[in-house]
Amino acid sequence: MADRPASVRINDFEEVDTGLTPDEAIAEAERCLQCKKPLCVKGCPVCIDIPAFVHAVAEGDFRGAARTLKEQNMLPAICGRVCPQETQCEGACVLGIKETPVRIGALERFVADWERQEGAELPEVARPTGKRVAVVGSGPAGLTAAAGVARAGHAVTIFESLHEAGGVLTYGIPSFRLPEDVVRAEIDQVLALGVRLKKNHLAGRSVSIDELLGYDAVFLATGAGLPVFMGIPGENRNGVYSANEFLTRVNLMHADAFPGFDTPVLHGARVAVIGGGNVAMDSARVARRMGAKVFLVYRRREEDMPARKVEVSHAREEGIEFVTCTNPIRILGEECVIGLECVEMSLCDLDESGRPSPEPIPGSEFIIDVDMVIQAIGTGPNPLLVSLIPGLERGRRGNVVVDDNGRTSIPHVYAGGDIATGAATVIEAMGSAKRAAAAMNAMLKGE
Amino acid sequence: MKRLYRVELAIKLADRVYEYWIRAPQVAQHARAGQFLILRLHERGERIPLTISAVRGDAVRVIFMAVGKTTQELATLRAGDSIMDVAGPLGRPSEIARYGTCCVVGGGVGIAGTPLIAEELKRAGNHVIGIIGARSADLLVLEDEMRGICDELYVTTDDGSRGAHGFAADVLKRLLGERVIDCVWIIGPAIMMKITSGVTAPYGVKTYVSLNPIMVDGTGMCGSCRVTVGGETKFACVDGPEFDAHQVDFVELMQRQRIYTGQEKISLERYAEHQCRCGEGGGSHG
Numbered sequence: 001m002a003d004r005p006a007s008v009r010i011n012d013f014e015e016v017d018t019g020l021t022p023d024e025a026i027a028e029a030e031r032c033l034q035c036k037k038p039l040c041v042k043g044c045p046v047c048i049d050i051p052a053f054v055h056a057v058a059e060g061d062f063r064g065a066a067r068t069l070k071e072q073n074m075l076p077a078i079c080g081r082v083c084p085q086e087t088q089c090e091g092a093c094v095l096g097i098k099e100t101p102v103r104i105g106a107l108e109r110f111v112a113d114w115e116r117q118e119g120a121e122l123p124e125v126a127r128p129t130g131k132r133v134a135v136v137g138s139g140p141a142g143l144t145a146a147a148g149v150a151r152a153g154h155a156v157t158i159f160e161s162l163h164e165a166g167g168v169l170t171y172g173i174p175s176f177r178l179p180e181d182v183v184r185a186e187i188d189q190v191l192a193l194g195v196r197l198k199k200n201h202l203a204g205r206s207v208s209i210d211e212l213l214g215y216d217a218v219f220l221a222t223g224a225g226l227p228v229f230m231g232i233p234g235e236n237r238n239g240v241y242s243a244n245e246f247l248t249r250v251n252l253m254h255a256d257a258f259p260g261f262d263t264p265v266l267h268g269a270r271v272a273v274i275g276g277g278n279v280a281m282d283s284a285r286v287a288r289r290m291g292a293k294v295f296l297v298y299r300r301r302e303e304d305m306p307a308r309k310v311e312v313s314h315a316r317e318e319g320i321e322f323v324t325c326t327n328p329i330r331i332l333g334e335e336c337v338i339g340l341e342c343v344e345m346s347l348c349d350l351d352e353s354g355r356p357s358p359e360p361i362p363g364s365e366f367i368i369d370v371d372m373v374i375q376a377i378g379t380g381p382n383p384l385l386v387s388l389i390p391g392l393e394r395g396r397r398g399n400v401v402v403d404d405n406g407r408t409s410i411p412h413v414y415a416g417g418d419i420a421t422g423a424a425t426v427i428e429a430m431g432s433a434k435r436a437a438a439a440m441n442a443m444l445k446g447e
Numbered sequence: 448m449k450r451l452y453r454v455e456l457a458i459k460l461a462d463r464v465y466e467y468w469i470r471a472p473q474v475a476q477h478a479r480a481g482q483f484l485i486l487r488l489h490e491r492g493e494r495i496p497l498t499i500s501a502v503r504g505d506a507v508r509v510i511f512m513a514v515g516k517t518t519q520e521l522a523t524l525r526a527g528d529s530i531m532d533v534a535g536p537l538g539r540p541s542e543i544a545r546y547g548t549c550c551v552v553g554g555g556v557g558i559a560g561t562p563l564i565a566e567e568l569k570r571a572g573n574h575v576i577g578i579i580g581a582r583s584a585d586l587l588v589l590e591d592e593m594r595g596i597c598d599e600l601y602v603t604t605d606d607g608s609r610g611a612h613g614f615a616a617d618v619l620k621r622l623l624g625e626r627v628i629d630c631v632w633i634i635g636p637a638i639m640m641k642i643t644s645g646v647t648a649p650y651g652v653k654t655y656v657s658l659n660p661i662m663v664d665g666t667g668m669c670g671s672c673r674v675t676v677g678g679e680t681k682f683a684c685v686d687g688p689e690f691d692a693h694q695v696d697f698v699e700l701m702q703r704q705r706i707y708t709g710q711e712k713i714s715l716e717r718y719a720e721h722q723c724r725c726g727e728g729g730g731s732h733g
């Protein structure tokens with residue numbers, strides 16, 4: 001497994017990491033101690049039987065390994081690539097105490113990629129029960145719940161407002177981290193369980209609330225796609241994007257290939273990306289691949305960035321310039337952007353997140369010369385559908401309130417993923433969806 | 448290639464203006480006045496918003512002007528051809544209520560959005576006055592239909608080739624001076640909406656305009672469609688498209704509509720070249 005050199009990869013959207021060879025995979029799998037009480041499994045929100053699948057890899061039984069993965073996770077090629085393994089399964093692996101943990105994510109990706117090439121096997125599906133389940137949203141939460149409920153024999157319909165399934169996997173995460181064909185293949189496997197996908201259906205508009213609530217169970221997985229803007233002057237100038245818009249134009253609409261594709265996007269020569277999370281890294285690296293000089297403007301220090309360490313170092317290797325301890329205060333220009341005015345921040349006492357809280361330093365204002373600005377400072381729960389459902393309890397930030405099993409304030413309505421938790425991770429969204437699917441299956445059985 | 452949404456009827460109404468009926472049951476069954484749809488012609492296509500102009504069974508009507516690449520390519524489709532994606536209905540429906548006397552003003556291709564609003568206002572018990580205007584007689588659409596719906600209909604053309612010589616705003620201004628009008632809708636190009644809503648402001652009449660910023664998803668996820676209304680940023684696709692006209696920052700709207708002028712030109716030139724090489728009607732693609 002190796003990363004392609006930064007100087008090469010900034011010229012394309014091909015995957016950064018080329019994956020393990022079979023020999024490398026077997027050698028890595030052989031490092032596993034096959035713990036009796038495997039800590040790694042506790043670190044996996046979908047409870048993959050990690051020792052079992054790793055053992056199968058060590059034996060060269062890739063088919064068996066794939067079967068074990070699919071028992072708990074229908075999206076292994078995706079998770080193997082984008083899970084924050086360092087804080088999940090690998091973070092818990094006992095080997096990590098003294099040396100490096102087993103590279104569970106890389107092994108998972110290897111097995112899933114192998115299976116995709118060799119032909120995927122489908123897990124068993126129970127006999128039809130005659131019960132109908134509606135899933136709203138086809139991101140990782142919706143797909144996982146749909147698979148879980150379909151395998152119990154219920155008839156599942158997913159409503160997706162966009163013209164492609166996958167949620168953030170499709171419109172947000174760029175292909176150099178998660179290739180489009182990988183996402184599509186795993187979605188197709190979920191659909192092959194008999195799940196119906198209705199694209200171009202915005203629930204609440206194309207499907208009425210009455211129609212939706214008429215299903216025997218409903219799972220809301222509409223995500224946290226509402227972009228947040230900083231609220232600084234000049235934000236509506238031409239050339240200021242939310243990360244969601246910029247990434248959607250490029251990933252979903254292929255605007256980087258304009259005019260071969262019809263959707264345009266601005267090509268900034270000098271681009272400021274505001275934020276320090278995964279979304280900011282992705283935006284910066286996409287802009288870089290489109291030829292820009294990119295400044296990543298973050299109000300705390302590099303070590304405080306919430307993005308995965310590997311993404312931060314990839315971004316650095318690719319020549320992204322980090323402007324830390326800096327906060328934007330104004331976007332300059334008339335019709336178009338001609339600069340970003342910032343102020344330096346000093347880091348004071350720790351705040352409730354345990355990180356130093358940034359305070360502007362008076363008189364330290366300066367201007368970064370840019371012609372485009374991308375704001376990646378966060379997203380909120382998608383308000384549209386959930387605000388239309390009468391009696392659905394929501395939290396202060398607009399998220400749907402659920403219990404551990406995804407139950408909402410309406411008896412047969414469940415929710416999971418980012419709409420319930422606020423922007424989180426793929427695997428947490430899947431974990432919550434799995435628990436909700438189990439609860440829905442139990443409810444539909446009359447338990 | 449899977450194409451799902453069939454064109455049932457394709458009619459040329461005027462120079463560069465077309466009326467299309469598209470089968471899209473999920474849109475037709477739920478559409479209300481004031482809403483729009485988003486279509487994508489093929490795998491390489493852009494998502495473009497168009498107002499839902501009428502509904503019949505499982506089909507919806509759109510009326511559009513072929514101004515750029517996507518609308519010109521759409522205009523090459525014939526009955527029986529298909530469109531890859533149609534999503535909707537999108538946006539909040541118009542605020543229909545019993546206001547008393549209402550005026551529904553359409554300018555140019557914006558007239559497309561007037562019949563459904565006029566109809567629903569009528570059904571709610573209002574006295575409905577229609578004012579429709581275009582540059583010239585051959586660009587005036589839906590006159591008969593609007594005459595059938597409205598209690599009164601006024602027609603204007605910029606060049607006087609049909610109806611009164613002048614602008615819809617002139618008629619509106621005269622009516623406001625003569626009698627009480629309780630609520631006004633204005634749909635048309637941004638500059639026309641700006642000028643026309645300026646006429647109602649001194650009278651303090653509640654006035655709605657239907658904004659048309661550049662959109663991508665149309666579901667509130669990207670912020671491409673953001674507009675400033677009453678000093679606050681709103682997303683036209685989910686908070687609108689109709690807003691209180693007197694609060695809208697039209698200058699910003701028009702500025703944001705120009706973001707891609709350069710690219711739009713490239714796209715169109717490339718398309719025109721391609722059309723020449725492939726001959727007329729070679730609209731299939733992707």
Ligand SMILES: Cc1cc2nc3c(=O)[nH]c(=O)nc-3n(C[C@H](O)[C@H](O)[C@H](O)COP(=O)(O)OP(=O)(O)OC[C@H]3O[C@@H](n4cnc5c(N)ncnc54)[C@H](O)[C@@H]3O)c2cc1C
Pocket residue numbers: 082083084136137138139140141142159160161162165166167168169172173174201202203204221222223224225247278279282382384385416417418419423424425426427429
């Ligand atoms: C750029 C980016 C990079 C990220 N990188 C990582 C990463 O590396 N690792 C990681 O673990 N996480 C990452 N995340 C976070 C992760 O993608 C999300 O936590 C996860 O996708 C949430 O899944 P979900 O199913 O809840 O929602 P989403 O993936 O947001 O899917 C929601 C879906 O619902 C649809 N929808 C919404 N409303 C309606 C409606 N009314 N009717 C029909 N459909 C509707 C939307 O169109 C969308 O397809 C990243 C996020 C972004 C934006």
Ligand SMILES: Cc1cc2nc3c(=O)[nH]c(=O)nc-3n(C[C@H](O)[C@H](O)[C@H](O)COP(=O)(O)OP(=O)(O)OC[C@H]3O[C@@H](n4cnc5c(N)ncnc54)[C@H](O)[C@@H]3O)c2cc1C
Pocket residue numbers: 483493494495496497498499509510511512513514515516517518519556559560658659660661662663688703704705711712715
């Ligand atoms: C809610 C709404 C309803 C609309 N209803 C109608 C209608 O009923 N009839 C009609 O003829 N037009 C309507 N429009 C405008 C229509 O969407 C544009 O004319 C169309 O997108 C142009 O695409 P194009 O590729 O042919 O032209 P382009 O060359 O791409 O652009 C020409 C013009 O269209 C605007 N435009 C381009 N792309 C978009 C986009 N994705 N979203 C919005 N505007 C865009 C540009 O600002 C430019 O001024 C509506 C727009 C909105 C937002």
Ligand code: SF4
Pocket residue numbers: 043044045046047048050073079080083085088089090104105108427
């Ligand atoms: S799904 Fe994610 S957390 Fe679970 S084992 Fe795989 S990589 Fe680790």
Ligand code: SF4
Pocket residue numbers: 031032033034035038039040041050051054092093094095102104
């Ligand atoms: S904790 Fe590490 S060593 Fe133990 S079973 Fe899990 S992967 Fe293997």
Ligand code: FES
Pocket residue numbers: 661662663664665666667668669670671672673682683684685
């Ligand atoms: S078009 Fe994306 S938020 Fe309105």
